[in-house]
Amino acid sequence: MDSNSIWLRRTLMSGISRRSVLQGLGTAGLAAGLSLPLAGRARAADPVTLRWWSPQASPDQLKMYQTQIATFEAAHPGVKIAFEPTSDEGYPAQLAAAFASKQLPNIVTHLPSFAAQNYYGQGLLEPMDDVIKAIGEDKYFPGANDVYKTADGHYCGTAIGNTAADMLWLRKDLMQKAGVDKAPTTWDELRTACQKMQGGGIFGAPLPYGLNSMTSLIFIGFIHRAGGQIFSPDLAVAIDSQPTYDALEFYKSMREFCPPGATNYSWGESLTAFVSGATATGIYAGRVLANVTSQNPGIADSVTCATYPTISKDVASWTFNDFPSVFIPKDIANMAETKAFAAFLFEPKGYIPQLLAAPGHVLPVLKTIAEDPTYLADPIIQKYKAEVTLMAGAAAAGKNLGYETDKHKPNLKANEIIASNVIAELVQRVVLNDEDAKATVGDIAKKLEGLMKA
Amino acid sequence: MTISASQHRTRNPLERRYALLGVLLIAPTVLILCAVIVYPLISAIYLSLFSIYTPTLKGSWVGLGNYAQVFGSSGFWGALGTTVTWTVGTLFLQIVFGVAMALLLNQNILFRSLARSLVLFPYFVSTVVAVLIWRWLFNDLYGILSHLLIQFGVVDMPVDWLGKMPNAMASVIFVGAWKFFPFVVIAVLARLQTIPEQLYEAATIDGAGVFGRFFDVTLPQLKEVLTIVILLRTIWDFKEFDLIYLLTGGGPVNNTRTLPLIVYQQAFGLNQMGIAATYAVAMMLVMLAFMLIYLYRARRQAP
Numbered sequence: 001m002d003s004n005s006i007w008l009r010r011t012l013m014s015g016i017s018r019r020s021v022l023q024g025l026g027t028a029g030l031a032a033g034l035s036l037p038l039a040g041r042a043r044a045a046d047p048v049t050l051r052w053w054s055p056q057a058s059p060d061q062l063k064m065y066q067t068q069i070a071t072f073e074a075a076h077p078g079v080k081i082a083f084e085p086t087s088d089e090g091y092p093a094q095l096a097a098a099f100a101s102k103q104l105p106n107i108v109t110h111l112p113s114f115a116a117q118n119y120y121g122q123g124l125l126e127p128m129d130d131v132i133k134a135i136g137e138d139k140y141f142p143g144a145n146d147v148y149k150t151a152d153g154h155y156c157g158t159a160i161g162n163t164a165a166d167m168l169w170l171r172k173d174l175m176q177k178a179g180v181d182k183a184p185t186t187w188d189e190l191r192t193a194c195q196k197m198q199g200g201g202i203f204g205a206p207l208p209y210g211l212n213s214m215t216s217l218i219f220i221g222f223i224h225r226a227g228g229q230i231f232s233p234d235l236a237v238a239i240d241s242q243p244t245y246d247a248l249e250f251y252k253s254m255r256e257f258c259p260p261g262a263t264n265y266s267w268g269e270s271l272t273a274f275v276s277g278a279t280a281t282g283i284y285a286g287r288v289l290a291n292v293t294s295q296n297p298g299i300a301d302s303v304t305c306a307t308y309p310t311i312s313k314d315v316a317s318w319t320f321n322d323f324p325s326v327f328i329p330k331d332i333a334n335m336a337e338t339k340a341f342a343a344f345l346f347e348p349k350g351y352i353p354q355l356l357a358a359p360g361h362v363l364p365v366l367k368t369i370a371e372d373p374t375y376l377a378d379p380i381i382q383k384y385k386a387e388v389t390l391m392a393g394a395a396a397a398g399k400n401l402g403y404e405t406d407k408h409k410p411n412l413k414a415n416e417i418i419a420s421n422v423i424a425e426l427v428q429r430v431v432l433n434d435e436d437a438k439a440t441v442g443d444i445a446k447k448l449e450g451l452m453k454a
Numbered sequence: 455m456t457i458s459a460s461q462h463r464t465r466n467p468l469e470r471r472y473a474l475l476g477v478l479l480i481a482p483t484v485l486i487l488c489a490v491i492v493y494p495l496i497s498a499i500y501l502s503l504f505s506i507y508t509p510t511l512k513g514s515w516v517g518l519g520n521y522a523q524v525f526g527s528s529g530f531w532g533a534l535g536t537t538v539t540w541t542v543g544t545l546f547l548q549i550v551f552g553v554a555m556a557l558l559l560n561q562n563i564l565f566r567s568l569a570r571s572l573v574l575f576p577y578f579v580s581t582v583v584a585v586l587i588w589r590w591l592f593n594d595l596y597g598i599l600s601h602l603l604i605q606f607g608v609v610d611m612p613v614d615w616l617g618k619m620p621n622a623m624a625s626v627i628f629v630g631a632w633k634f635f636p637f638v639v640i641a642v643l644a645r646l647q648t649i650p651e652q653l654y655e656a657a658t659i660d661g662a663g664v665f666g667r668f669f670d671v672t673l674p675q676l677k678e679v680l681t682i683v684i685l686l687r688t689i690w691d692f693k694e695f696d697l698i699y700l701l702t703g704g705g706p707v708n709n710t711r712t713l714p715l716i717v718y719q720q721a722f723g724l725n726q727m728g729i730a731a732t733y734a735v736a737m738m739l740v741m742l743a744f745m746l747i748y749l750y751r752a753r754r755q756a757p
Contacts, residue, residue, distance in 0.1 A: 093722030099509030100727075124509055210617065211705030261594030263617020263706055278595045419723035421704075428707040432618060454726065 048334045049080045050341055051105040053094075056324070057085035060290070060357040068350035072341055079337050088267060089213055091115070092419045099124055104329040106338040109160050109345070110362070113147040113323035114402025114414035120156030121412035126328045126335065127154035134343040135366075141396060144365045147323050147403045147410070157327035160345065161355065161362030162395035166221050166308050166320045169274055169282030173302040174202070178280075183306035187225075187250045190281075190309045194257040197280035204257025205281045206273035208265040209431055215266075216423035217320055218283060220401055222247040224318035225310040230423075230448070233407040237452065240445045245437050246311055252431045263432060283308065286360030286391050289380050305387045307394050321398025324362055348372060356381070360388045363395055413452050422447045498738075501731035508725040520732035529708075529716065530733070534740065537712040540627060540698070541691045547631030548687060549680070552638020557672070559639065560646045570643070577636035585700040588629050592616055619709045622702050626710050630697055634690075638683055645679040646672070681752050685745065692741055713737045 054065075062083070069081040084105065086094050091111055098104050099119075119125045132145060132155055140159070148155040168190070170183055178196035194204025208215045220230055228243025255262075259273060267284070274282025275291045277299055282288060292300045307317040326342055328335070345351060346366060352375050355362055359380035364370045370392070375381065381388055399405060402414040417423070426444045429435040465473075502520055506513030524530050559570050576584065591599050592615035600612035615625045649672065657667045695714040698704070704711030704719075713733060721730035 092725075093718070096508040096722045096725055100511050119509070122507065122510060211703050211707070259594045260612050260614040261592075261617060263614055264702065273595065276595070416724050420719070421723075424705075425707060428705060432706055451724070454724065 047078050047080050048337055049082055050107065050334060050338055052081055052083045052107050052109065052341075053086045053091075053105040054083070054109040054111075055086050055088050055091055056110040056358070056362065057083075058287075058358060061354065064350075064353045064357040067353060068345065071350060072344050076337065076340070079334075079341075081341065092415060095119070099329070104332050106332050106334065107326065107328055107342055109326045110324040111322075111327070112400060112402065112415075113157065113159075113325050114400060114411065114418075116148060116157035116325045116327045117150070117402050117410045118412050118415040119327070119329075120150055120154075124330055125156050126330045126332075127156070128158045128327065128342070129155050131326075131328075131339050131342045132158050134339070135346045139346075139366045139368045141365055141367055141370075143396075147400075148325065150410075157325035158342075159323055159365040160326045161324045162365055162392065162398070163285045163321055163324055163362055164307075164319050164391040164395040164398060165285045165322055166218055166283050167285065167288075167305040167391060167394065168308045169284060169288050169303065169305050171197075171277075171280055171299060171302045172304055173299070174280045183304070184309045185306075186309050186313060187311050191250075191253060191257075194254070194281060198257055202277070203259045203273070203279045205254055205283065206265060206270040206279045207251065207254055207258050207262060207283060208267075208270055209255070209258070209263045209427060210265050211421050211424050211428055212266045213418050213421070213424070214270065215427050216418050216421060217322075217400070219247065219251065219423055219427050221308065221318055221320045222251055224399075224404070225308060225315060226250070227311065227315045229404050230401060231404060231408065231411060233405065233409065235409055235411055235452065237445050237448045239448060240441050243311070244441055248427070248430045248437050248441075250311070251427060255431055263428075286363070286388065287358050289360045289384050289387065290358050293380055303384075305390065307390070317394070319394040319398040320400055321395045322400055323398075323403075348374070360384060360391060363388070363392050413454075416454070417448065417451050420447070420451055422451070495738075498731045498734050501728055502735050504728045506727040506731075508721055508727040508730075511727065513728055516728065520729050521736070524729065524732045524736055530713075530736065532708065533711055533713045533716050536623075536708075536710060537692060537714075539623065540630070540694070540710070540712055541688060543623070543627035544630035544634070544691055545684065545687055547627065548635045548638050549684070551631055551635040552683075553642055553676070553680075555635065556639045556642035556646055557668075559643055573639055574636045576633050579633075581633065581696045582700065584629070584633055585697060588625075588632075588701065589616075592625060616702050617706055619706060622706055622710050626698055626701050629701060630691065630694065633697060634687065637687065641679050641683050642676060645676055649675045685748065688744065688748070689741060692744075693737065 052065075052069075057065075062085075065083050069083065072081060073079060086108075092115075095108070095115075116125065120127075127150075128148070132140075135158070144159045144162075145155055148157045148159070150156050168183065174197045175181075175193070178193070180193045180196055184190035184193045190205075198204040208218055223230060223239070223244050226243035226246040228239070228241050228247065230237070230239050232238040259265075259278065261269070262273075265273070270282070271284050271287065271291065273279045274284065275288060275296055277296060288303065288305070292303050307319060310317055326345065328338055328342060332338060345354070348369060351364075351366070351369060352372060355364055355369070355375065356378045359378050364375065369375055400414070401417060402411050404411070411417075422444055426440060429440045430437050503515065503517055504513040505516045505520070555573055559566060559573065563569065591597050594600055594612040594614060597612070597615075599615065600609070603609045603613060604611075614621060616622050653671050653675075654667055657671050662670060693714050694712070695718060698710055698712055699715055699718065702710045704715045714737070717730045717733045717737070720726045720733060
């Protein structure tokens with residue numbers, strides 16, 4: 001007897017209401033492949049409200065979400081979806097409070113994969129295997145869901161997109177003016193290019209030096225691009241190494257090419273600095289394309305991107321992909337409806353407009369979507385075809401702290417490490433306070449060990 | 455006068471009914487106070503004795519281990535120093551700005567009623583909006599402050615107001631003073647309007663100038679209200695969270711990280727609810743100690 005049958009029998013024996021039984025039947029239907037319509041729900045008198053959280057909530061994206069919501073609600077009478085925006089900086093606190101108070105959203109999208117791993121590791125998430133099956137495993141790019149694999153053989157989430165979050169954005173007009181003939185591929189070349197392009201009110205780069213998650217996430221990339229890592233594959237702290245010192249030295253040397261306020265920059269400020277034309281280079285994901293097109297069209301023809309340079313040609317590129325996820329908290333009400341909605345988010349009619357609300361920013365994880373003529377026909381995707389292709393490739397090979405290399409075990413503490421700001425603290429102490437790099441790295445290594453043990 | 459046990463016993467039925475009525479009337483207030491003050495306080499103390507993972511609220515007993523960890527860490531003492539710096543700095547400015555503005559608004563100036571309304575604006579505006587406005591003013595690339603300083607030749611490059619010390623602390627203190635000084639204005643202005651005019655006339659006849667009248671008449675008359683204002687604002691500023699968090703996030707390098715920011719980070723960033731509760735209880739103890747000392751001194755100095 002499977003678990004749904006046991007549940008049904010117990011429910012009938014305990015005399016629980018017809019409505020609950022219908023809900024249970026909805027769950028059973030979902031287990032059968034999310035293919036059954038939610039008949040029980042359709043007949044239920046009380047409307048069901050599903051809460052959807054996401055940090056990706058620009059006005060254009062919100063508009064597309066509303067369209068998806070309206071379509072789903074029309075197909076599932078009695079089900080209402082309430083969208084609630086969260087933020088990249090604020091979600092750990094909001095979710096911690098939500099889990100503690102049991103006031104949970106039904107579905108959470110666009111958070112990094114390591115957040116999903118972290119919560120699943122604490123027994124707080126529902127496995128997403130049946131949702132992935134309902135979407136169609138063969139539709140995904142190979143390995144798209146690898147970062148969501150868990151130790152118990154399930155998936156803690158599924159990818160809703162890919163993001164190449166630390167691409168090097170360049171202005172071809174400024175490069176030409178400064179005599180920079182190609183995109184820099186090494187740190188020395190980047191420094192020289194920034195030096196040449198800086199001037200006349202334009203700074204070289206908007207690297208973040210603030211005490212925030214962006215600085216941590218971006219600087220982790222610099223350590224990898226120096227050939228280092230934060231943890232070894234078996235998750236022992238490995239930050240205290242020569243590549244970290246090299247990365248710190250380079251990051252410090254770039255300070256003179258960054259605006260004075262970069263000491264407090266996070267994602268928004270860094271993006272705005274490049275899009276507004278205040279910096280010659282940028283470090284961001286594909287949202288640059290849409291923002292430049294709408295907010296500063298004068299430079300739109302000159303904008304291009306490259307993977308961020310490494311310390312030398314011998315060190316391979318490393319791109320930060322946060323692997324925007326979809327996950328579902330465990331023990332929420334209306335699980336069947338929630339899973340049906342999760343699978344629905346990948347329906348081409350809604351998924352393509354959702355992706356195109358910020359073209360090139362959240363890249364498709366389904367092959368069928370990436371090849372879809374509707375997706376490819378978008379003017380921004382058309383105009384920046386080379387850039388989007390480059391980002392798609394970089395993101396597909398991308399990694400993050402939860403999954404530093406293919407050899408690494410999933411790091412279930414990545415969420416807390418980012419939230420603790422210890423990596424950003426390392427940057428600030430060495431770059432802004434001029435503290436001794438070796439001693440500071442040693443101190444930070446101890447803090448990381450403490451966080452891993454906590 | 456005290457009531458003896460025998461007197462209690464000989465109370466007539468009417469007195470007993472009145473006593474019961476009194477208890478019944480006060481009971482709702484006591485219950486609400488228990489629910490909103492006593493229960494959270496005991497909960498915080500209870501939580502501080504455990505190691506608790508916030509999302510699940512599951513944990514293990516550690517006794518006073520959290521306290522040993524907190525009081526033994528440089529982070530706590532550093533943050534306490536930062537909290538005291540912020541509180542003293544912003545409170546000093548609030549009192550100076552608040553008293554000065556109250557004195558001005560107590561004069562017969564043009565558009566006095568309008569000015570009295572407008573001065574309350576910073577206090578009423580939401581902290582998030584206020585911080586967004588100030589972050590724009592402080593912005594290195596588009597902010598008007600740096601722009602004006604460059605225009606007047608004071609600096610060559612935009613000033614990093616929030617990302618380096620001591621600018622960050624000074625900026626936070628200043629914005630805090632701007633946001634909260636209207637509270638001082640309201641309280642002081644109300645008191646100023648009740649000071650008898652004869653006192654000023656007598657002081658003027660005695661040859662007191664503007665400063666003499668302020669220090670010998672106005673300030674002593676304001677003493678009581680200022681004692682209350684300082685007490686309340688110290689408590690509120692000491693536990694101020696949103697303004698500092700939104701302006702600097704505690705940076706640079708934790709230099710503006712006050713105790714409430716640590717509580718938040720421990721509870722919801724690092725998911726260590728037990729340690730967070732320990733910090734909160736420690737904060738309460740520190741505040742209590744300050745308040746007792748302050749009130750003791752204030753009462754001793756009272757005539």
